[in-house]
Amino acid sequence: MxxxxxxxxxxxxxxxxxxxxxxxxxxxxxxxxxxxxxISLSGVFPSTVPLAHSKYAYCTFLSPDTQATGNSLDNEDHYFTGTRMLIYQLLHDPVTRTTSSIPVIVLVTTDVPQSTRDRLTKDGATVVEVSPLSFDWIKPGRERWMRVMDKLHVFELVEFEKILLLDTDIIILKPLDAIFDEAAADVLPNLGKAAQIHADEAPQPPTYLMAGIGDSSKAKGLNAGFVLLRPSLEIYHHYLSIAAIEGRFDGAWPEQDLWNYVHSPDGNMPWKPIPPHWTANSPTYQDYENGISSVHEKYWRCEWDQKLRAVLLKSRFEMEGYWKGIGLDHK
Known part of the structure; x- marks a missing residue:
């Protein structure tokens, strides 16, 4: 490691x-x-998640919620709770958990409290602190996205062949292990078109993996909330070199705009769509009834679809009930 x-x-x-x-x-x-x-690892590798023996990993990213002021449903740190829900669903829920001992890694920013890290470790995750990646010209569209470029550290986890990177507001409804065997998860060769190689950018890697679903608010664009990738130091340095060039991409959706620039359909490393049954942005209760494997939706909102909201909240309550049942419900 x-x-x-x-x-x-x-x-x-x-x-x-x-x-x-x-x-x-x-x-x-x-x-x-x-x-x-x-990047360094913190915490202890859980014995039920043998990192060294897995080719794949699930990963998410957590930074403090500056708007959280308490522990009620209205003002708690929902992203911390969402992270705990992901860990529970991927490792412990008998309906959705991994059957291949695929580990869960949580990337945390330097300002995430130790108590939060300890709770995530007790839940079964491996917690990895990542250093800040700052680019002065990038102006995120929301304060919540100020640290999302730190997600790029996931590409340094080169001991894994493939990683599924999930936002903390993903709710899992069915097992996800088989996604690593999808055709869209194949590592692809760089297309090598000379017109798509720029002298002011670090070298492009010879192979890559970038797969996901389209963003509901941007035509043809990749959504950064559910991404299959291949860790690579070459592509990591390629990303950093581009992020340092002011105006090379939009930057309002920082990491998402970067990935859509690098993995443009017209570029040398176009992103690939995964089959739609794996996840959905802006989901409805009908998606749940149709057997969707996961949904990208905030459980604490979703006021427009009360049936779906009930499903999402049920996932949260099941997680809390599980830890309370085994006597580890304290935060």
Whole structure:
């Protein structure tokens, strides 16, 4: 796994009595040095989620909700609750949980409290703190999106072949494991069109994966809330180089606008649509009745469709009941 620092304790390993252990430890440290600047993991790997044995991962991103003022349904941090709901549905809910031991990773910004991280770790997730990625020219359309460019750190998780990146307002209704086997999840070659290569951008990777569904508010555009991707340091640096160029993309929807620029249908790495049964933006109760696997909708809103809202709230109450039932319902 990616490690930013290594702490050694117990000076006895360097004593003459244990020369072999000392040499082995020294070699181990040297092997880890190339990884010292990459993102660090916090918390303990849950024994039920063996990260080292999975090719795939589920991932979400959490930053503090500046508008949250309490714990009631009207003023709690809904994105924290939504993150907990995702973890519950992906790891514990018998109806929706992974059957392939696929881990759940939560990327958190530096200002997410330790108590929040501890709760997510107890819920079964692996919590990864990510450093801020700031681009002064980018002006998000909403205050809530000020930190979403930090999501790009997901591409540094190169120990995984594929990752499904989910927003915290995704509600899961059916298992998602099979999405990694979809044709749309295949890694594709860069098309290599010379006209789509720009000298002021870092090199494009030779292969890539970017798949999802269209955004309901932008014609033909990829929605950033439900994305299948392949981690790659090459594409990570490609993204960063583009984000540093003022005006290269819109920026009101920061990471989404960046991805739609890089993965334009006319570019070298066009994004691919996944089958529509996997998720829906602006869903209705009819989508639920038709067997949709997940919906992209805020459970605390959805006033326009009371039947669907009841389904979404049920997911929240099931999560809370599960943790209360095993005596771990404290936050």
């Amino acid at each position: 990616m490690i930013s620092r290594l702490k050694l304790s117990g000076s006895h390993i360097f004593s003459q009595r244990y020369p072999i252990i000392a040499i082995a430890t020294f070699i181990f440290v040297l092997c880890l040095l190339p990884f010292r600047n990459r």
